[in-house]
Amino acid sequence: MKKPLLGALSASLLAGTAALAGAAPASAASVTAPAVTVDFAGTVALSNCSGWLVRMPGSTASDPALVMTNGHCLETGMPGAGEVVVNQSSNRSFTLLSSTGGRLGTVRASKVAYATMTDTDVTVYQLSSSYATITSRYGIKPLTLSTTHPAAGAGIKVVSGYWKKIYSCNVDGFVYRLKEGEWTFKDSVRYTSACDTIGGTSGSPVVDTASGQVVAINNTGNENGERCTVDNPCEVAADGTVTVRQGINYAQETYSIPACFGPGNKLDLTRAGCVLPRP
Structure with a gap:
């Protein structure tokens, strides 16, 4: 997973931290719609x-x-x-x-x-x-936050406030389970290779360029080609097949999170539709 940066250490010494997993058909409308302006505001x-x-x-x-x-x-x-x-x-x-x-x-x-x-x-x-x-x-x-599942092929931008850098690519697909060290993430977004995110980009919003809404949160990538280790997440299919994609990065979907917040932005994990893990 991509480790958080510490102080002013050089990015060349550090990676970034964590990961997630899912599947949905591509939406022609979301893929072909004119791109909105995505910048650092917010x-x-x-x-x-x-x-x-x-x-x-x-x-x-x-x-x-x-x-x-x-x-x-x-x-x-x-x-x-x-x-x-x-x-x-x-x-x-x-x-x-x-x-x-x-x-x-x-x-x-x-x-x-x-x-x-x-x-x-x-x-x-x-x-x-x-x-x-x-x-x-x-x-x-x-x-x-968008309340709909991101679409395969959709144009996205990963906006890093830490580095003040915006990465542009597409949703390459979805991962049933993404395993990294002791952690397992569900229905993760896999980027195309153009989003070569680094340490410090962890936590960046992944913005759909058609809607301007956030569809995922940037969090990890396979750095060295290792299998299912920290900083080297692996993809696990529903049948148990494991795939390692060195140099490919991932994000976690966010569309289900709004269901867990009620009036006044109050967290309520018992609300209908909330699937976030409970303590």
Whole structure:
């Protein structure tokens, strides 16, 4: 998995951290629609990873804002297989970026609403500010999570707030199970080779260029061609067949996450349709 960066160490010394898995038919509409403009507006830089200011489809301006990144970017360390963190106090800060990647200011967490590396690789922070406050102060609006499965062949952009770099490629396909060390991820997105993401891009939003919505979260890649080891995830098919694709990178789908958040951006793992692992 792609390890988070530490301090100012050179990217050549580090990789990136974690992974996920699924399958759906390609949508001609999503593949052929004109591409929307994708830039850095709403993304954030963490001390060791990337992330973004995110809203659920039902979020309102007065709701406490949320920031999303990988589970393996959690400041208290990577959650173990089967571990789920909910409502944990946090005062982590995030650098909010403009459309061109410039530093606008700092937003701060009040808690970790949810974090896990089981089935998926995600941390959702609740901030001490509302969306309305952030928009008023910085002129920035959050990115919205899609509630539909990404489409094979769709054009995507991986937007790294840490590196201030945007990678462009397509969804190459989906992985039933992606296994990496002790972690197993379900229904992961596999990129075409043009998205050669590196350490520090962990937690970047994967934006569908047709809709402008986030369809996945960047998290891992096979670096050395090893089989199912840390930094070298392997693909496991439904029949148990294992495939190793050196140099190929992956993301975890996010379309099912909105079902787990109710009014006021409140986490509720018992809501209908919520499939995130529970503590």
